[in-house]
Amino acid sequence: MQAAFETNRGKPGALLPILHSVQDALGFVPPETVPAIAHELNLTRAEVHGVVSFYHHFRTTLPGRAVIQLCRAEACQALGARALEAHAKQSLGIDFHETTADGAITLEAVYCLGNCGCGPSVLVGADDLHARVTPDEFDELVRDLRKESA
Structure with a gap:
């Protein structure tokens, strides 16, 4: 510091x-x-x-080993982000700004990833951007993240 x-x-x-x-x-x-x-x-x-x-960007608790940011901006919402958001919360068993019980994944909301024409978009970590993410693709992404952090 x-x-x-x-x-x-x-x-x-x-x-x-x-x-x-x-x-x-x-x-x-x-x-x-x-x-x-x-x-x-x-x-x-x-x-x-x-x-x-x-500022939602700042966290006051230690995040999971992987941070998934899900875009909630209007363009992504028009392309299915609300359904993806509901699926992500349900499948992970957490809400935004929470971490899974195993400490593997933190889910965060963001309000634009600059990938507006290709929503819904998800960012993993600082630079792993995923476009047109479906619930099945989200689940696969989570499986891969859990394998990497095990």
Whole structure:
């Protein structure tokens, strides 16, 4: 976390880059880091917590070994994302921003993956984009992720 402070100290709007750095390093923004971030930036803990809780991108708990982001933007919804969302939640037994009991998969909602003509779209991790995902393809993707993390 110290590296995030040193890199961003003094920059206007340093809070967001620091939060991103912490999450990139740890996978989430632990609640116990909030007081140190607030102190470093001369903010209140409430201000830092407010930013962390406002943006869906930030997590306050450790994610699963794989993070699946499902696009919920209008274009993907028009192409079947609502049905895929219902299937994903049911098959994983979790809701958005939750992790499966085995710690394998965290499901997150996003509001555009920039793949609008090819929805519904799913992003695994930071760079594994899947287009026109059907419920069967989602299940296959989950099976593969579970095999990789076993």
